[in-house]
Amino acid sequence: MQQLTPMDEIVLTERQAGVLDAVLRLLVEKGDQLTMTAVARRASCSKETLYKWFGDRDGLIAATVRWQASRVRVAPIDRAGLDGATLTARLEEFAVNWLTVISSQTSIALNRVAIGQAAGRQASLGAIVLENGRFAMGRRLKPVLEAGRDAGLLGFDDTEAAFRTFFGLVARDIQIRLLLGDRMDLDPETIRADAVRATRQFLALHGATTTSTGAAGS
Amino acid sequence: MQQLTPMDEIVLTERQAGVLDAVLRLLVEKGDQLTMTAVARRASCSKETLYKWFGDRDGLIAATVRWQASRVRVAPIDRAGLDGATLTARLEEFAVNWLTVISSQTSIALNRVAIGQAAGRQASLGAIVLENGRFAMGRRLKPVLEAGRDAGLLGFDDTEAAFRTFFGLVARDIQIRLLLGDRMDLDPETIRADAVRATRQFLALHGATTTSTGAAGS
DNA sequence: AATGTACCGTACCGTACGGTACGCTTCCCT
């Protein structure tokens, strides 16, 4: 996965951003059968302008995905001053953030269209979504995990493997169920509880101080 | 999720099964832009017959999904004679089975089309896939988990929650990456190793004999 | 004022595809 379209500075006028916003809204409500005509009408612009700006339909969708990804990018987690409580808080914060993102209507719609496009022809959208979703998460969390290990709070050999374990404990079956249309209501309290549970489980598996925090309790 | 289309006895002639097989193959290679004409040509039948048998395009795809689901159904795991080694073997077997299924081209293609259809209009395909995938797995594994608890080998309060934890430890980021077009080669050895690791982690979290098996090591 | 640019709205074109109609062959039933 060799760093494709890493994070190109996206230069968009206000107007163009408005168009992509319309695409996003349409994608959420209409699913992937959004038409160029519908986009033009919703954004109050002409189809000709759409084609001039974005080339073709795939280009428009790709621009939308990239633009949304560039908006989601959050502040990096600082790895300074890591004690046990701080590490726990960082992990929980990360899990809350991640669960909030994947349960959002926008993320679901975008993942759906990327997956639909990944069937057959070029899977460029899938690569973009993966790069700005799953892999961006990995790049953000791994320094934290390694700082935790350096501080003697965590124990693992393979950072990637440790991250994937945490990923699994956080996401479980949630994303696939949402993508397949299962109605799960993830209110903030549920997300918070899930994040706490996942973090506790992760620390039970990889925490150096397994016995002290009482993490093994049900 | 109120038991929709539970497992209708599917009555299909050999010929009809052959048609659905063609749909499946076409779905795998062509993605979701399979056309009725292509199906008819591949299956050497007329479009008129297709419509007579399956109603319309959605009916054809739904029949394909249901038929494939009915084929995948495996023998239930017996819960007799559970000692530690047997439980471990059961969990590993289950994990291997699950990973093998979700990494198969057929499963990926089917999930993709169901997800694509879940965007907008009725999400019936998504419900069918969910019912025969994720939820069928739960129904299969939960008796094993509860038998393990009854035998004093496992500890948990909520069977559903325990199953979802196991699910997360097994699947991690694999399914979403495959759906988005990431090329991961899951050879049998990798799957085996993943299954062993997930089982070991699950037992470390929920096993009654946490300290004895040395599961906490890297 | 003249000219050019950007863009909106809409009409238009070509094609792909879902769905239907029809002629022909095969095979079963009696």
Place this chain on the structure above:
DNA sequence: AGGGAAGCGTACCGTACGGTACGGTACATT
């Protein structure tokens, strides 16, 4: 043998939609 049902192959229809062309308008530049 005669009649009907099943089904293959193909031609056909209607429509939806991607993409293009064009007239009209607002605004900037000179």
